[in-house]
Amino acid sequence: FYTVDYNHVQSELNFKFMKHINDVGIPVVFIINQIDKHQDDELSFSTFKSRVEKSIADWGIKLERTFYVSKFDHPENELEVLSSYLISLDQHRGTIEDYTSRTVEYITEAQLDYIQSEIQEVLEDLGIEEAEFEQAFLNSQQHQAISEEAQLLNNPDELMAFLKNKRKNILENAYIMPHNMREMLRSYLESMSQDFNVGGFFNKKKKKLQIQQQRLLTATDALQEHVNQQIRQPMREDMSFVTRFINKKEASDKVLNQHYDVKPEMIEDLYQPQTSISNTYVLTFSDEVVKAIKKYVEQQSTPIFKEIIENVQADELPTEESDDLKEYQRYTELNELRQSLTTKNYRHYYIHLDESLDKLIGRQETTYQVATDNAQDNRDNQQLNQNTATTNMSIDIQKALDIISDVPLFKRTKQDIHETLTRIDNKLIKIGVFGTFSAGKSSLINALLGEHILVSSPNPTTAATTEISYGDESYITLKSQSQLLDEINAVVEYQDISFSTIEEFINWDLEKLKSHLNKNQLAFIQAVEKHYKLYVNMLENGEKHAINQQELKKWSAEDEYATFVKTVHIALMHDWLKGKIIVDSLGLHSNNQRHTNETEQILTSSDLILYVSYFNHSFTDNDKAFIEHMKDMNQLNENQAFKMVINAADLAESQDDLEAVETYVSDALRQVHLQSDIFAVSSRNALQAEDKGIDQLKQSIQQFVDVESKSILEQQMIHQLQQMDRSYVEMITEFETNKADISRRQQRLTDYKDKQRLQHQLIDAxxxxxxxxxxxxxxxxxxxxxxxxxxxxxxxxxxxxxxxxxxxxxxxxxxxxxxxxxxxxxxxxxxxxxxxxxxxxxxxxxxxxxxxxxxxxxLHVIVNPQxxxxxxxxxxxxxxxxxxxxxxxxxxxxxxxxxxxxxxxxxxxxxxxxxxxxxxxxxxxxxxxxxxxxxxxxxxxxxxxxxxFEANIQTQINDLLAFDLDTTLINQLKDKHQQLKTILY
Incomplete structure (x- = not known):
């Protein structure tokens, strides 16, 4: 309730304050007090009110109500109305949550504005766009790491101290004496004690000695395994970085192959004769073994350290600190704050404590509540992802390349960029369609194509992989005889039968065999029996055979013929297929090993994965198992994309029903830590008329093909262009301020000329x-x-x-x-x-x-080894x-x-x-x-x-040595730099 005196109603300070309260989101009631001061003969009250209302409108202030009041009688006095209004508000007061959420929203927006401005300032200082940050940060970290390593390697005393400290940490943290290891030592010690007896009457001393040796070797082998894993492997890994700076192969091999051989004597020599073995002695003896191992490792590794110091060479590496590192760290901190605000994670830090308690006491949440806004959030995220991908690719690489085309520098790098652009234009995107058997993969592909093309096989035993691409020549690839024989043996394995040739199988008593097979296996065996001769005749002309559209069903869905087919390749003159190849996979969780093998190959080679789940049984255990495996593969192939498809969405009885399933799938994906676009589609509706979900999916796929799939290569080209631009700037600076650096650089280039820079030793290491x-x-x-x-x-x-x-x-x-x-x-x-x-x-x-x-x-030699x-x-x-x-x-x-x-x-x-x-x-x-x-x-x-790469390096060295920097070239570089700035940064 903002109250002002009649005489100060038009004060700018009042309007500014109310505007600020508006911005915070707090409802404002404007009270103008002491209206008894108004003189009607100077200004009518209605005019006064209209001026107040105009000022409020001009300032853009939103008010709940405006009251004109006075403690004295006045015809316009609204004191009683105000009193009634207050009583009404009290009776219908809002919750405290409304207030807190309003305040939090204001603070959040203010903080986001501040953080965004700070982020933009950091990006401007770094000279990069936000989309380029991750790659630029990786490059900076690598440069910084090399600089730090160079400083360390160029100082022998510091390097020795560093290596010893690494060894000290590894030895202190090595867990080489777990309970089972101590028990093996106990067993050995017990065999060595004076009261240890062996059975039998003869050769007892010899038997006892054999048992002692056997137990000693068992303990030694186990200890060796623990030393290998807990000491040897960490020593190899933590010190392997020095091999990049060692030119002597023998020295490098000693680092990478260092091995600490645990000999039986290391245990045997520590034993002190005992009448019997107590728990205390076992613990003491175990500690002595650990100390002996650590001392032995120190003795064996010190000569390796000395050889490292003698052979390491890092004098040509830059050792200066990068000033940009703090900026990158600043951006990372700001971005984490921004994410915390936008995702509202800052509200839930206490959850981490609850999660830890849950794990400690084994508590599990079993209830499930539908989050009604998740489905909408998912659709919003899909749109956001597409918009983000579109805006990230705003740099015109071809234009930048045209600008620098006449500069007589970096010809090889410019050629690489040109070839990459051509490769992008000609790239064929492989789309793998996965899902459990009968999930609707084939019907989804038909819906995407707008016509009935695929006929799915009802028998998973005889099904074949199907590939669809743009063209006019369809064909099948037959299985090889060895593949067919493997599948026959897999079917009959349970019957304790195995065949060395298919002819042997054909001549077998198949009627007896058939009586023990299930329906799908029987169809497979009967097909081989019936059409084996046809198959052999076809193989004589090769595994690849052309087919027409009418034969498609025969070779892909009819058991009699599909049994012999490995892959069906369908070519269609369908515009939407241009630049794509769609693969209908067979499924991972099949008892047919060939299916699993082929599915694995499709999974690793696909650029985009569409995973299809059926509406009535969305996200089964098999779906989860596949997606978890796919996630493992995706971590190895970062360029892959994934989209989740819920087919048969027309089975939903209502929009709420559909959103509940979408939310369930979204939550299930979140539980396996996978964020994905989710598309609810009806293949049946799409084939009969149209379907919004299919349209959205097609648009998303096309977006991936046109934009997202090219992002990795585009980022590489942008990085190359920026490297050239930075070299232009450095050349300009050196020419104008320090020509001595130019001479030194030319001398180093001369030294590098015709000398191999990428030594074979790097591959050996x-x-x-x-x-x-x-x-x-x-x-x-x-x-x-x-x-x-x-x-x-x-x-x-x-x-x-x-x-x-x-x-x-x-x-x-x-x-x-x-x-x-x-x-x-x-x-x-x-x-x-x-x-x-x-x-x-x-x-x-x-x-x-x-x-x-x-x-x-x-030296301005640009190499981007991929x-x-x-x-x-x-x-x-x-x-x-x-x-x-x-x-x-x-x-x-x-x-x-x-x-x-x-x-x-x-x-x-x-x-x-x-x-x-x-x-x-x-x-x-x-x-x-x-x-x-x-x-x-x-x-x-x-x-x-x-x-x-070596040929590329030598070409660039020759180009750089072939010209002299002069005023004309420097002026050209200045002009090109100014033009590139408007495109690249």
């Missing part, structure tokens, strides 16, 4: 790094499986088995189900590890050459257990009686787990060998790409 990572990945896979396999065992080998009267037959059935489950998991693990190794090799190689790239950048390695062609599942081997490995105690007993069941589960891991160990070794071969393959590819 990367290869060794990655081989160590292979060892680490296989080790952790073993550790994971020890935990994960138990869940699979429990889900299959349980009391449900007793429902079958023939328990031996049930053991066969359960073994087949169990192997199908774990083979799925194992193949996915194999694929993930392979992709991780590929990414790790790429990352290590970029880190190895980073100092060289920095040296060259200081390595492209072929995916590993490991289609065959390496982690595979034979059915009969697993069946024979089942424990003898797996009986009806024991499986019903909780304690007996637990022992059975543990035994099956251990047997499974034992059967997998040879395959683990094979996986490791294949991964090491793949690493060598990437090393060979890296050599070839090094040659290309």
């Amino acid at each position: 990367t290869l060794q790094h990655t081989d160590n990572e292979v060892e680490e990945q296989v080790y952790h896979l073993n550790a994971r499986l020890k935990l994960q396999l138990l869940d699979d065992v429990k889900s299959v080998f349980n009391s449900q088995m007793t429902q079958n009267s023939d328990f031996n037959e049930e053991k066969k059935v359960s073994t087949k189900v169990y192997l199908d489950q774990i083979h799925q998991r194992l193949f996915l693990e194999q694929s993930l590890i392979t992709e991780r190794i590929k990414k790790y090799f790429n990352k290590q190689l970029i880190e190895q050459i980073a100092p060289i790239v920095q040296q060259l950048a200081d 390595f492209n390695f072929e995916s590993a062609n490991i289609e065959q599942p390496l982690l595979h257990i034979d059915f009969n081997d697993m069946l024979n490995a089942l424990p003898k105690q797996l009986t009806k009686r024991k499986i019903l007993n909780p304690n007996g069941q637990r022992d059975i589960h543990e035994s099956i787990c251990q047997s499974t891991l034992g059967l997998l160990q040879p395959q683990m070794g094979l996986l490791r060998q294949q991964l090491e071969l793949y690493v060598k393959q990437m090393a060979v590819e890296a050599e070839s790409q090094f040659e290309s």
Whole structure:
């Protein structure tokens, strides 16, 4: 209630204050007091009121009410009306939440305005757009890291202190004596004690010595494994950065291959004779072993440190501190504050405490409430994402390239940008459509195309992958004979049969076999039996065969023919397909190994993933399992995009029903930490008339093809243009202020001329790094499986088995189900590890050459190494257990009686787990060998790409040495810089 004196009603101060209160969002009631001072003979009261109202309107002030009052009688006095108004407000007062939310909103907006202005100021200081921040920050961090490393490496005393401190931290934190390790030492110590006895009457001394040696070796092997994981591996990783600055391969190998061999004597020599072994002595002895190990590591690693210091070379690297780092940190802090305000996370810091308590006491939330605004938020986010993607690509790269085309510098870099632009224009976007069987993938693709093209196979055993692209030549790719034979053997494996050739299968007693097959398997076997000759005749002319539109259903959906097809390639003269290839996948969670393999390949090679879930059973456990696996793959392939599709949305009985499902799916995605656009569509409606959801999905896909898919390459080109522009500025500055730097730079270029900058040693170091990572990945896979396999065992080998009267037959059935489950998991693990190794090799190689790239950048030689390695062609599942081997490995105690007993069941589960891991160990070794071969393959590819980069470097060096900076060129560079500023920054 803002009250003013009659005489001061037109004061600017009053209107300013009320305007401010408006901005805060507080309702204002304007009270003009002492109206008895008004003189009617000077100004009518109505004119006075109209002037007040005009001033209020001019200031843009919003008022709840205006009252004219006085404690004296006056014809215009509204004191009683004001009193009634106050009573009414009191009787209908708003909640405190209205007040607090209004205040918080005002404060939030004010803070956001301030933060945004600060962010803009930081971006202007850095000379970048907000969309470019992440890449620019990474570049700055890399430059800063190299500078800090150079300072450290150029000071031998500091480097030695640094290495020793790293070692000290690793040794202090190494957990090499867990409980199981102490128990192994206890077992050894007990065998050494005077009161330790062995059974039997003869050769007791020899037997005792054998037991002592066996227990000593067991403890030594276990201790070696702990040392490898807790000390050796961290030592290798933490000190590997120095290998980038060592030119002597032998010294580099000592860092990467450092190994601390635990010998039995290190345990044996510490033992002091004891009559019996107490708990105290076990603890004391364990501590002594740990001390001995640490002392041994110090002795062995110090010579390596000295060799590092003798061979490290970092004198050509820049050592200056970057002033921009504080600006980048300032932006990061401001951006976190902005996100906290916009997402309102600042309100929920207490949640983190609750989450910790939940984990501590095992509390779980079981209720579910529909957040009615989530569906709308999701649609808003979709629009925001599209708008953001559109605005981020506002830089005209071609225009910038045209501006600098006549500058006689950086010809190779300009050529690279031109080739990248051409590659973007010709790029074919691969869209993988995934979903569980019968989720509506084929109908969705038909709806996107606007016509019935795909006919989905009702039999997952015979289904084939389908690819659709723009063109006029459709064809099929047949399975190879080995692929078909593998599928036949997979179908009959449970029958304890295996064929070495398809002819052997054809000549078998198939009628007896058919009686044991299910419907889908039977259709597959009958198809092979009926049309094998046709298939062989077709293979004589190759695996690829042209088909017409009328034959599409025959080869894709009819079991008799689809059995022999690996992939159906459909070409359509459909404008919307230009620049796209759509792949209808078969699904990950299939018992057909070929389906899983092909789906995995599609998943890793797709640019955009559409995941289809059916309205009536949206986001099942299989959906969740696939998306979690896809997320793991996406973390390895950052360029992939994902969109969630809810098909058959026309089944919703109301808009509320539809929004509830959208919200459920959105929450489910959030629980697996995946943010995605969600599209509710009706393929049926789209094919009959039209569907808004399909239209939105098509628009979103086109947006991805036209804009988002190009963002990575566009950012690379922008970075190259900015590098050239920065070089222009540096050349101008040096010419005008410090020509001595130009001479020094030219001398260094002369020194670099015709000398290889990217040495093979960089690849060797990367290869060794990655081989160590292979060892680490296989080790952790073993550790994971020890935990994960138990869940699979429990889900299959349980009391449900007793429902079958023939328990031996049930053991066969359960073994087949169990192997199908774990083979799925194992193949996915194999694929993930392979992709991780590929990414790790790429990352290590970029880190190895980073100092060289920095040296060259200081000389205006612009190199942006982007390595492209072929995916590993490991289609065959390496982690595979034979059915009969697993069946024979089942424990003898797996009986009806024991499986019903909780304690007996637990022992059975543990035994099956251990047997499974034992059967997998040879395959683990094979996986490791294949991964090491793949690493060598990437090393060979890296050599070839090094040659290309080296040619680029030498071309740029020759270009820079071929001209002299003069006034004419400097003036040209100034002009180009001014033009580029308006485009790039």
